[in-house]
Amino acid sequence: MAKRSMSLLGQWSSRVFSIDLDKRGALLNFALTEKPQQAPEKFRNIQERCYSVLVCGDDRIQSARFYFGLEDLLRNELPAECELLPVSSYLPHVKDSLIRGYFLKDASECPSLTRRVLGALGLSEQVQVCSYLRGPDGGRWSQQLWSGSENQNMDVSKTCYVVPSEEANYHPSVLNMENSDVFYCRAEACKVLQESCDIIPESRAVLELVGKTDASRHSPDFPVVVIEGLDATGKTTLTESLREALGARLLRSPPQCLSPWRAVFDREPPLIRRAFYALGNYITAEQMGKEASQAPVIVDRYWHSTASYAIATAVSGPVSSLPPEGSPLYRWPPDLLQPSLVVLLTLDPQERKRRLEARGQGQTDEEQELDHNLLFRLRVEEAYRRVRGPACVVVDAGPSAEKVLQQVLLLIKEHCRL
């Protein structure tokens, strides 16, 4: 079978491969060269047989869905002794050059089963399989690109040597965030759902609800105040109290009208799920424009949530792997209505956990992840603080509900014409 993956992968030897060794951002970076050379130190410690599986199809919806299901597929098919680590391959500094996949360390007794599974996968146009061989001196590793032959004895079409590469300044996912994780205009988010219509019929229903008018330049008569924060920081409690205290209208993003489809899109890969949430903001913005001509408007989550969760999920590891402060990735979409004030509620992790347990409700997958993964929580909160246009005002939600309400009412007085 002819593979067009070599051209898709760009110049193979210019690429950097970045393996997330502990799934917490400890990256092992390497490049490839045609001359035999010593592999990076971390690579030399590897004892197992190794493979990489990269997803590089032309159709972004199909590739995103394929990658999303790939971990489960590999876990189901491969021997249990195969360790799977996320791997990215990219051209340094080249936007949208990132390709994702998995790096496999196979410690099983049955190498032929692993090769059979990978051989079958390699037949797909969307997948590129490589194996890695340790040289006789133990210090050299070579990479062989599989040609996708149906023959179980893999047809090796290109051999390169694994060499150290420079550390990237930021997580490689940063290269592909725009229009894959974060959408900076309605048209780009709509495009994703239009491309998904055949496989996700609910996309049509969502698209029908999204208006076409640009209300971003419209300046509402009454203030629009957005309340943001992680789960259980007190957004619902505060927004209800603000509604009463100000005689305000209460809106949320995603809006109520998207509720029937939210669970469907929550099961989709980030490309599709984030486009859904982005469009939810445009629907809420239309409602804001209308309501704010009659009364103050309070909004439970909006653009800060959409951008921050998307950015924080796309990278792994510590806060330093986020796009740097001031990066255009934290910008406000120019066609999205800006609120008068954004308040970010922050809470000590222990108190947040206590409130979550006291509430005793189910959590979304992402919110469960927050509990398990302190680093993720820190990334989301830091991304919140970095989003601009307007920037959020941070409020400690630790004091009593009444005290928090009074503090936010003061902020509204300071920032908004009432």
Ligand SMILES: Nc1ncnc2c1ncn2[C@@H]1O[C@H](COP(=O)(O)OP(=O)(O)OP(=O)(O)O)[C@@H](O)[C@H]1O
């Ligand atoms: N200032 C406060 N002090 C103590 N408890 C509070 C305070 N604010 C809210 N709570 C309680 O904490 C729990 C979580 O609050 P709430 O539901 O308002 O958070 P939330 O941010 O809206 O959560 P989610 O995003 O999951 O909807 C609730 O049981 C609520 O009664």
Ligand SMILES: Nc1ccn([C@H]2C[C@H](O)[C@@H](COP(=O)(O)O)O2)c(=O)n1
């Ligand atoms: N405007 C919004 C609102 C929510 N989200 C995403 C981010 C999290 O995955 C989840 C949190 O919502 P909750 O559980 O508090 O209802 O929804 C978003 O991206 N944009």
